[in-house]
Amino acid sequence: MCGILALLELSGEPHQLRKESLALVKRIRHRGPDWSGVYSDENAILCHERLAIVDVMSGAQPLVDSTTGAVLAVNGEIYNHIELRNQNLNNKHDFQTQSDCEVLLYLYDEYGADFLDKLNGIFAFVLYDKARKTYLIARDHIGIIPLYMGWDQNGTLYVASELKAIVDVCKVIEEFPPGHYYLGTEKKFVRYYNPTWNRADKLPDAPATPQLLSDALESSVRRQLMCDVPYGVL
Numbered sequence: 001m002c003g004i005l006a007l008l009e010l011s012g013e014p015h016q017l018r019k020e021s022l023a024l025v026k027r028i029r030h031r032g033p034d035w036s037g038v039y040s041d042e043n044a045i046l047c048h049e050r051l052a053i054v055d056v057m058s059g060a061q062p063l064v065d066s067t068t069g070a071v072l073a074v075n076g077e078i079y080n081h082i083e084l085r086n087q088n089l090n091n092k093h094d095f096q097t098q099s100d101c102e103v104l105l106y107l108y109d110e111y112g113a114d115f116l117d118k119l120n121g122i123f124a125f126v127l128y129d130k131a132r133k134t135y136l137i138a139r140d141h142i143g144i145i146p147l148y149m150g151w152d153q154n155g156t157l158y159v160a161s162e163l164k165a166i167v168d169v170c171k172v173i174e175e176f177p178p179g180h181y182y183l184g185t186e187k188k189f190v191r192y193y194n195p196t197w198n199r200a201d202k203l204p205d206a207p208a209t210p211q212l213l214s215d216a217l218e219s220s221v222r223r224q225l226m227c228d229v230p231y232g233v234l
Helices: 014-031 081-087 103-118 210-223
Strands: 003-008 035-040 044-050 071-078 121-129 134-139 148-151 157-160 172-175 180-183 189-191
Touching: 003 014, 003 071, 003 121, 003 134, 014 035, 014 044, 035 071, 044 071, 044 121, 071 103, 081 103, 103 121, 103 134, 103 180
Parallel strands: none
Antiparallel strands: 003 044, 003 157, 035 044, 071 121, 121 134, 134 180, 148 157, 148 172, 180 189
16 A cells, blocks of 8 residues: 655755656555655655545545655555544644645654654654754564665665565665664654563463453454545455
């Protein structure tokens, strides 16, 4: 579902890099046949190939915060977006769409990167903070959505949903680790997801209950049926 390509810390002529990015993002157009969008300025380029699932009519990306100018490109779904919108935002924000992803812009505005563990969903995104000339890159808790990043010979940072978009332009490429974020101001991966069940010394202390497991699985499937278009289940 959807594909993203972002160029950050541009080292080169922005107009030429924009032309290059539009050629590269065509390599992942199969991920999003419903819309192609691009944002660019002298510091960043964000491209989005959309598969329309939620808010088909007005949820096209990249999304822009009309107040701060922050720009967002997301691959994924935020299942608790209505709860986040109603319960976790303290300030008034000018929502432009009914997209499940737009709330990320305003959570970032209020919490910085600290909002990530509030999300219930599968996602990989790039958020360009134009006002502060920085950016936030993040991937979901256990890495369901793919994400890669690399640097070309001039130091421009490339972020993409698939390797094929950047493999021949980057000298160094790495997989973006699940449950982490990367801030432009810090230049390092930071783990935000630290579940207690992942500790080496943590062992289950409750008996196995098949019914509870079945209920949890069914609840998870229902949650992920969130969409405004017909769906199929295999």
